[in-house]
Amino acid sequence: MLETIWLLLWGLLWGIYFMLDGFDLGLAILLPFLAKDEQEKNTIYNAIGPFWDGNEVWLVAAGGVTFAAFPAAYAVMFSSLYSPLMIILFALILRAVSIEFRGQIENPPWKLFWDRCLMIGSFIPAFFFGVVFANIFRGIPIDGAGIFQGSILALFNMYGIAGGIFFVLLFLLHGSLWLAIKSEGALMERAGRLSRKLSIVLTAVIPLFLILSYFWTGLFTNYLNHPLLFIIPLVVIISFVMMFLFIGRGAWWKAWFSSSVVIVDVVLFAIVGLYPNLLPSSLDASYSMTIYNSSSSPLTLKIMLAVVLVVLPLVVIYQGWVYWLFRDPLSEEDLPHESY
Amino acid sequence: MDALLLSRLQFAVTTYFHFLFVPLTLGLSIIVAIMETLYVKRGDHDYLRMTKFWGKILIINFIVGVATGLTLEFQFGTNWSRYSQYVGDIFGSLLAIEATTAFFMESVFIAVWVFGWKKLSPRLHATIIWLVAGASTFSAFWILVANSWMQHPVGYVIRNGRAELTDFFAVVTQSYSILTFLHATAAAYILSGFFVMGVSAYHLLKKQHVNIFTQSFRIALSFTLIASIFAVVEGHMHGADLAEKQPAKLAALESVWETQSYSPLYLIAIPNLQNDGNLVEFGRIPGVMSLLAHHSPSATVTGLKDFPKELRPPVLPVFLAFRLMVGMGVLFMLLMIYGWFRRDKLESSPTFLKIMFYSIPLPYLVCLAGWTVTEVGRQPWIVYGLMKTSDAVSPIATSQVGLSLIAFIITYTLIGITAFMVIAKAVRQGPAPGEKEDL
Numbered sequence: 001m002l003e004t005i006w007l008l009l010w011g012l013l014w015g016i017y018f019m020l021d022g023f024d025l026g027l028a029i030l031l032p033f034l035a036k037d038e039q040e041k042n043t044i045y046n047a048i049g050p051f052w053d054g055n056e057v058w059l060v061a062a063g064g065v066t067f068a069a070f071p072a073a074y075a076v077m078f079s080s081l082y083s084p085l086m087i088i089l090f091a092l093i094l095r096a097v098s099i100e101f102r103g104q105i106e107n108p109p110w111k112l113f114w115d116r117c118l119m120i121g122s123f124i125p126a127f128f129f130g131v132v133f134a135n136i137f138r139g140i141p142i143d144g145a146g147i148f149q150g151s152i153l154a155l156f157n158m159y160g161i162a163g164g165i166f167f168v169l170l171f172l173l174h175g176s177l178w179l180a181i182k183s184e185g186a187l188m189e190r191a192g193r194l195s196r197k198l199s200i201v202l203t204a205v206i207p208l209f210l211i212l213s214y215f216w217t218g219l220f221t222n223y224l225n226h227p228l229l230f231i232i233p234l235v236v237i238i239s240f241v242m243m244f245l246f247i248g249r250g251a252w253w254k255a256w257f258s259s260s261v262v263i264v265d266v267v268l269f270a271i272v273g274l275y276p277n278l279l280p281s282s283l284d285a286s287y288s289m290t291i292y293n294s295s296s297s298p299l300t301l302k303i304m305l306a307v308v309l310v311v312l313p314l315v316v317i318y319q320g321w322v323y324w325l326f327r328d329p330l331s332e333e334d335l336p337h338e339s340y
Numbered sequence: 341m342d343a344l345l346l347s348r349l350q351f352a353v354t355t356y357f358h359f360l361f362v363p364l365t366l367g368l369s370i371i372v373a374i375m376e377t378l379y380v381k382r383g384d385h386d387y388l389r390m391t392k393f394w395g396k397i398l399i400i401n402f403i404v405g406v407a408t409g410l411t412l413e414f415q416f417g418t419n420w421s422r423y424s425q426y427v428g429d430i431f432g433s434l435l436a437i438e439a440t441t442a443f444f445m446e447s448v449f450i451a452v453w454v455f456g457w458k459k460l461s462p463r464l465h466a467t468i469i470w471l472v473a474g475a476s477t478f479s480a481f482w483i484l485v486a487n488s489w490m491q492h493p494v495g496y497v498i499r500n501g502r503a504e505l506t507d508f509f510a511v512v513t514q515s516y517s518i519l520t521f522l523h524a525t526a527a528a529y530i531l532s533g534f535f536v537m538g539v540s541a542y543h544l545l546k547k548q549h550v551n552i553f554t555q556s557f558r559i560a561l562s563f564t565l566i567a568s569i570f571a572v573v574e575g576h577m578h579g580a581d582l583a584e585k586q587p588a589k590l591a592a593l594e595s596v597w598e599t600q601s602y603s604p605l606y607l608i609a610i611p612n613l614q615n616d617g618n619l620v621e622f623g624r625i626p627g628v629m630s631l632l633a634h635h636s637p638s639a640t641v642t643g644l645k646d647f648p649k650e651l652r653p654p655v656l657p658v659f660l661a662f663r664l665m666v667g668m669g670v671l672f673m674l675l676m677i678y679g680w681f682r683r684d685k686l687e688s689s690p691t692f693l694k695i696m697f698y699s700i701p702l703p704y705l706v707c708l709a710g711w712t713v714t715e716v717g718r719q720p721w722i723v724y725g726l727m728k729t730s731d732a733v734s735p736i737a738t739s740q741v742g743l744s745l746i747a748f749i750i751t752y753t754l755i756g757i758t759a760f761m762v763i764a765k766a767v768r769q770g771p772a773p774g775e776k777e778d779l
Contacts, residue, residue, distance in 0.1 A: 050455040053406060054448035057439065063413050064436035071428020071502075078417025078424075079734035086744045089414050090751060096407035097755055100400060104762040146421075147735045296429045297504040304433050311440045319448050325459055 002301045003291040006069040007278070009308060011271030013065055015264035017058035018129070018167075019174075022263055023256075024048035024055060026175025028095065028122035029168070031115060034179065034194065040187050041115065043330050045099065047182035050326045052099065054319055056092065068304050072146070072294035073278040080140055080148035080279075081132055084155060088128045095121030126171045127164040131155055134163020137217045137270050139280035144287050159216040166209045170266070173198040174259045180252040184329045192250060199244050206240060218280065219273030232272055236265045344733045346741040347419040350748060352715075354411045356708055357752045361405035361759075363707055366480055366525060367532020367563075368398045369473035374559055376466040390552050393771035394536065395469075397763055399454055404759045406447065408752070413439075419741065423722055423732035429504045430496055430511060431486055438482035445475035480528070481521050488517040490723050491714070492585045503726065516585060519578040520714075526571035527710060530672055531703035533564025537679075538700035539767050541693035544686060549770050558683055565676040572673050575666070576632075583633035586724055587642040589717035592653045593662040596629060596643045603629035603641035611655040616645075653719045661712035668706045675699070 027048055035041040066074040078085060094117050102114035138159050141150035176198060179191035210233065213219050223229045243258035274280070278294060281287035295301065372394045379387035413435060416424045424432065452460070453468045460468065495510035496503045505511070537560045540553035583590045590596075595611040595618055596603060607623025627637030634641070644652050675695070682689045722729040 046455075050451040053403070053451055054444070056406075056410075057444045057447045060410065060413060060439045060443055061436070063417075064432070064439040067413075067416065067424060067428055067432030068436035069432075071432050072425050074417050074428060074432065075421035075424040075734075078414065079419070079421035079736055082418045082734070082736050082740050082744075085414060085418055086740075086747070089411055090747060092410060093407040093751065093755070096403055097758070100403040101758055101762055104400070104765065145735070146425075296433070297499075299508075300429045300433050300505045303505070303508055304436060307437055308440060311444075315440065315444045315448075318445070322448055322452055325452065326455065 002298060002305070003295045004275070005305065006065075006295065006301060007271060007275060007291045008268075009305075010062070010065055010069060010278075011268055012264070013058060013062040014271075015267035017055070017062050018171075018267060019260045019263045020055035020058055021052070022126075022171040023174040023178040024052040025095075025122040025126045026168075026171030026173070027179055028118050028175070029126065030172060030175055030179070030194070031119055034176075034187065034190055036186075038111075039332070040183075041111075043183050043187060044179060045102070046330050047179055049099070050322060053096075054322065056096075059092075065304070065308070069296055069301060070278055070289075070291065070294045071296060073289040074294075076142055076146040076148075076289050076294075077136070077279050080142055080146075081135075081155075083152045084128050084132050088125045088132075091121045091124035091128075093121075094118075095125070123168070126168045130164035130167025131160045133167075133270070134160045136279055137163075137213065137219055137274065139217075139282035139288070141283050142279070142281045142287055142289070143283060146287075146289070149283065159212055162209060162212055166205060169198060169202055169205055170259075170263055173202060174256070174263065177247075177252055177256040177259055180250075181256060181327075182329055184331065188329070192247070192252070195247055195255070199240075199247055202240070203244070206236070213273075217273070219270060222273055222275055229272060232265060232269045236262055236269060239265065343419075343736055343738045343741050344730055346738060346745050347733050348729065350419065350741060350745045351415060353745070353748055353752065354408065354415065355715075356711065357756065358405065358408040358412060359707060359711060360704060360756070361401050361408065362480070363528030363531040363703075364401045364535055365398065365405050366473075366476050366528035367530075367567075368394060368401070368535065369469065369476055370529070371532060371536055371560060371563060372398055373466070373469045373473045374563075375556075376469055378559075380462050380466045386552050386555065389771040390556055393552070393766075394556070395453075396766050397539075399450070400759065400763055400766065402450060404755060407755075411748075419734050419736070420722075420732050421734035421736075423727065426502045426727055426732070427489075427723060429502060430489060430493075433505070434482055434486035434489070434511070438479055438486075442475050442479035442482060446472055446479055449475065477525060480525060484521045484524055485512055485517045487714070488514065488520045491520070491718060492516040493723050493726050503723075515581055519574065519581055522574050523571065523578050524710075526567045526574060527703070527707055529567035530564055530571060531707060533560040533567060534672070534696070534699055534703045536560035537564070537696045538698075541697040542767065543770060545690060545693050545697065547687075550687065552771055554686055557686055561676065561679050561683055564672075565680055568669070568673040568676045572669055575669060580633060580635065583641070586718070588644065588647050588651065588653060589658070589713075590633060591642060591644045591647075592655045592658040592717050593713065594629060594632075595655055595659045596641055597645050599640060599643040599646050601630065601638050601640045602627040603633070603639075603643075605629045605632070609659075611659050613656065615652055615655055616649065651720060653717050658713055658717045661709040661716070664709040665706050665713060668702055668709075672703065672706075 027044060031041065031044050035044055066077070098114040098118035098121055102111055102118070132155070135155050140155075141148065143149050173195055176191045176195040180188050180195060183191060223233070239258045239261040243255050243262065246255035246258055276290045276292060277288045278291055279289040296304075372391055375387055375394065376391040378384070379391055449468050449471045453465065453472060456465060456468065489511055492514065493503065494514050495505060495507035497506050511517070537557050540557040540560070543549050543553040544557065579590065579593070594605070595609050597617050604624045604626045605628035606621045607625070608620060609618050609622070610620040611617075612619040629641050630639040631637045633639065644655065679692065682692055686693065718724055720728050720730065722732045
């Protein structure tokens, strides 16, 4: 029971991470395509400025909770996926310093250089997280001792790449909706138009990904055994349709919230499909890392549960307050003051 | 070269680099908070200009610290998976607690502070930076509790082939944790104080922004005077605790080879490279080592020869790093005491100001030396007495680690140079003009 609660919490933390960092990664990838001049670029930087760092902490929390609640799975997962995780790490470092260094020197080539770095540093985590998670859904070649027996390049199989593209598209849409919230005038219209196009693309991509998942992963087994669980993918579809409608009405906040539900629920869908596995082995089902063979002791799980249940609601409250504080679209006069 | 050696090098490179930024965040956030509080209380705009000037440096430094901190959490899993599996029940939960209780607050509120000048009342804005400072220190606390558990594991039982938690309270409150925390924060405060005084000295020597930098210097001086005296006294207590808990490390710090009562201190000693004795021993003072370690000249101090050769830490680097740390620590304290008597005559003390400016890098060196003492002194153990470093490494290909190590060295060098450049630029630029409208 304790293990199951932790699996759900684990999924929730990753889901919230993708929902929050998803929009600033997505928006940063779009920076060179959406911003026509320096002032629009500034708007985009300031649209993610107060948020990205706090968002990234959800990754630290998700990673930390993997370590704390399922240490054996953390160990096998992170060492098996060494290279892709390192690449994500370097990209996130690049992302952080790009945002920070860009504004320090008033020089166009300097700024352009960091704009490009920001785009690369944001695209790579979006794509690679998709590849990595798709491979986790599918199972990776780990043996009975938890040692990775495959080739890293094999992670770039069709399903892995599909996962990468799927994540990037979800984040691009999520980011363009965020920009529509935070900007005015021409920039907002451009962001809105793009979100419409992306939502049309995703209308085809979401069912396609679910179909691929049916053929290439075991995610649907739990659902077929317990049809009531189909509520979860159903919520994905309903939220997606609602987002589509909200985009049409230009109700950006509502569209963004719907898109958030889609992202969290996609992760939840996969986690429930994985249960009781955390990291299936593609070599032999008995080698899989499950919530039972990789969890911490009951005492640690209980202490951590108490910590998380007390602290995370507080985090949601004060982080929510920050979103509330910086909820308004950025106007011209905000820009000189609001920057790193 | 194998995955073990490369992983150790990579951990050293990434941790040392990360710790070039952490201590300044810890101390400067408090100094900036003091400045902003003075602004709120006294309404003097020079305090606001001061707050913004040091705040800008704090932010640049903070972000590089955040960016490079992520590496460490990933690395336990990527490079030290055997370790993670063995101690995750305890060590992993401490990291997770750090992330949820401290790091969230720090990261969320620092952005509010940067972007919220016009959105918050001055009082609330000043409160926010205190929250950032408090959360940073709290974050350091959890990380150091985790590190202390590697130095002196308590509150656990070996069960199911791993270390499992039995007493969370014991892990958090053991004296090793508390002493390490106090020691590392004091060091961080000294580093930050020296940074602020050094930069202030630079401007005072150029006779520019005199009021702002005299005030900055004096705030940092009081702060650092307390921290530097505290660090020396506390450091001694830490050493005595070490004598009980990590006798091999203590012996390595002082290069003590023979177990004996009335253990002597040598004025000059140099450990040999074979790691089995001293090359040079000169100026023997009997009983002093016993006195330092156990507060009694007749006490028995355990020497390194009591440990099999493969269980001794490499003595030379630990011994030298310890000397650098202690020597500098005492020097810092003396400089601060001298500075205290010059505090009203800073402008007429150019030599002292020059010394303070050129001293900026010294506490950085001391922090790295301190970690060398702690981490190299623990070898060959990753968890003292429980797990060897060589048993902790991930079963991964050497080429992967080699590539990532090279990538870290290149990326971190570039980031380090850029960060230095950008901070130096902000320093040279000085505080923004003081018109009310511009703030």
